[in-house]
Amino acid sequence: MAIDYANLTRLDLNLLVAFDALLSERSVTRAAARIGIGQSAMSHNLSRLRALFGDELLTRAPAGLRPTPRALALIDPVRVALSQIEALVSREKPFDPRTADHVFRIGLPDSVEVLLGPALLACLCETAPGVRLRLHSIDSSQVLENLDVDRLDLAFGIGSFAEGQTHHKQRPLFSETYLCMFNAARVGLSPPISLDDYVRLPHVLTSLRPGEHGPVDDALLKLGLKRTIVLTTPRFIAVPFLVRGAPVITTMHARLARFFADALGLALSPPPVDLPEISISLLWHASYDHDPAHMWLRQTVARLAVESARGHDQDKHFQAKQLAQNKPNEKPRTTSRTPVRRRI
Structure with missing residues (x-):
């Protein structure tokens, strides 16, 4: 396609x-501070942008400036273009983790932080001492928007993101299965747990989205069954402590469940229903595709995830061994069907 040089000179x-x-900022004052110019200069730039695109682009609203549909349509093409230009002019300055002074903003659930955070931090301390991380809890319903407005450099996604667009890049890291976790002494059961007991016991649900529904509920619905959820929390890390202190059960990602069961002396059992594996992926905006620092971070995270998955595969007999050893001594197994109504 021929370039219209005369038009580009405008x-x-x-x-x-x-x-x-x-x-990104939805504020003239904050936008000016972000790129290091005065507020009046940024106001002048906004006037020129409106003339260039023939649109208001940003209008006043109670919470700040609101983008017009035209502005929203321009966000991604402009950001991708700027990223490509930046990569073009900085091609002679490759990213060197040993000498880089860089901050990455990463959105992730606390489950991923527990599983991959220690290895990532150790790697940075050893190979990239000037690289710093800013970790943010994420709402899965807003993660793509946070990438779009450049609040995050990278995010970890749980499950599929079918609503993503072409500029939302995704790289699968590993898949997770599920395990049930409970305090054997408090519930009066030893693994493996039966379907009857599974439905009878109160459940703790971890959900990053609003509502009290998850894959377990879909599986039970196919069997014409329903469980009782007594507590819902978005924090995976809190669940083991809730389970340890109450006669309840939870179903969580297998690797995380094994970690906490070993640390807190909790019992593990395969779920008595068929549950689909869940995928963990990296998410980022296409504008960072060719950014050397971002590429290094993605490759580092992917490598650590592969190493973590390899360790998980080597430990594939852990579950059978754990179940064989995890017989509670405090109480015998019970077949009571009396509902446990204690709430936490």
């Missing part, structure tokens, strides 16, 4: 930089 590249800052 464009000041700095205007696209200002546009990206304005759409």
